[in-house]
Amino acid sequence: MGKSWWEIQVQCADCLEESMFWRLETFGCEGMVSERKGNTLAVTAYYPQMEAQVLDLAALALSIRQDALCMGQEAPVVTWELIAEQDWSTSWKDKWETTSIGDRFLIHPIWLPEPEAGDRVILRLEPGVAFGTGAHATTQLCLEALEMRLGEDPGSQTIVDVGCGSGILSVGALLLGAKQLYAVDNDPLAIKATKENIELNHLDPARLIVDEGSVETLVKMVPEPVEGIVCNILAHVIVDLIPQWEPMVKPTTWGILSGILLDQAKLVAEALEKHGWFVAALWKRGDWVCLNIRRM
Numbered sequence: 001m002g003k004s005w006w007e008i009q010v011q012c013a014d015c016l017e018e019s020m021f022w023r024l025e026t027f028g029c030e031g032m033v034s035e036r037k038g039n040t041l042a043v044t045a046y047y048p049q050m051e052a053q054v055l056d057l058a059a060l061a062l063s064i065r066q067d068a069l070c071m072g073q074e075a076p077v078v079t080w081e082l083i084a085e086q087d088w089s090t091s092w093k094d095k096w097e098t099t100s101i102g103d104r105f106l107i108h109p110i111w112l113p114e115p116e117a118g119d120r121v122i123l124r125l126e127p128g129v130a131f132g133t134g135a136h137a138t139t140q141l142c143l144e145a146l147e148m149r150l151g152e153d154p155g156s157q158t159i160v161d162v163g164c165g166s167g168i169l170s171v172g173a174l175l176l177g178a179k180q181l182y183a184v185d186n187d188p189l190a191i192k193a194t195k196e197n198i199e200l201n202h203l204d205p206a207r208l209i210v211d212e213g214s215v216e217t218l219v220k221m222v223p224e225p226v227e228g229i230v231c232n233i234l235a236h237v238i239v240d241l242i243p244q245w246e247p248m249v250k251p252t253t254w255g256i257l258s259g260i261l262l263d264q265a266k267l268v269a270e271a272l273e274k275h276g277w278f279v280a281a282l283w284k285r286g287d288w289v290c291l292n293i294r295r296m
Helices: 013-025 056-068 085-095 135-150 168-175 188-200 215-221 235-248 261-276
Strands: 004-015 030-037 040-048 077-084 099-101 105-109 122-125 157-161 179-187 207-214 227-234 256-263 279-286 288-295
Touching: 004 013, 004 056, 013 030, 013 040, 013 288, 030 056, 040 207, 056 077, 077 085, 077 099, 085 188, 085 215, 099 135, 105 168, 122 168, 122 188, 135 227, 135 256, 157 168, 157 215, 168 188, 168 207, 168 227, 179 215, 188 207, 207 215, 215 235, 227 235, 235 256, 235 261, 261 279, 261 288
Parallel strands: 105 122, 157 179, 157 227, 179 207, 227 256
Antiparallel strands: 004 040, 004 077, 030 040, 099 105, 256 288, 279 288
16 A cells, blocks of 8 residues: 555745744655745645644644744644645645746756756756745745845855755855855755755755754854855744854855844844844845845
8 A cells, every 4th residue: 555645734824934834844744835825825745644643733733823823923724634645746846837036047846847048047956845946935035135145256155054955045056156055954854955956956066065954063064264144044043043153254254044024124133233243135025034134
């Protein structure tokens, strides 16, 4: 008998997307995907049947609703059903399509036919179960910010990626010409996805050193202070990480931060100021913001 999976559906406000992905990923879900319908978001995730009982799913649903209420949003609707192996293995991919981002990027899911690039850079992507497909506003804002930062002399730039997910930002920076990337994530599946996406984009793996861990791991990886930091996680995590960056930075280091809701931007900006950073620019898309930061 083939393996069965729980298909978990979350209907929520579109501003909750990153929070929902984080909660589902923490639970251990695989093959997550989201689809917008007006101001409503439908998030679908998959979990092996044998590893969760209905009570586990009920507890997950309660956590999801509490997350939303804490963020001042209506409680999401959470449902689940069992599906067979052959249904889940491809169904989550059906909603992805080739997407243009900013002025330079064309995000291409590798299971689709190769697109005509024109004057754009094709970023080939197989996200696996890692977060980072290019569909979310925070990822798009970060890629656009990287375009700006790497517009001149990218070959001199060494960058660290904190919480790399699928590696989309690291790979994007290398495709724009960055000299060297160092990336970390606490999820071993993210490390696997990042390494696969390095290969898919025909990049020299020596230019993107990736390992499991967080900032303390990065500090050991980088041989000297870096030119840039990218971090697309969640606001409260970023606030905790800011003071840990100190060993990796120099007076000219810049940063690109997202995963931050508009009403959380002040909290993050205050934490940055306490540790010698200032917000040079704030870019907004929907309810999400991207902070472009510099040293004071």
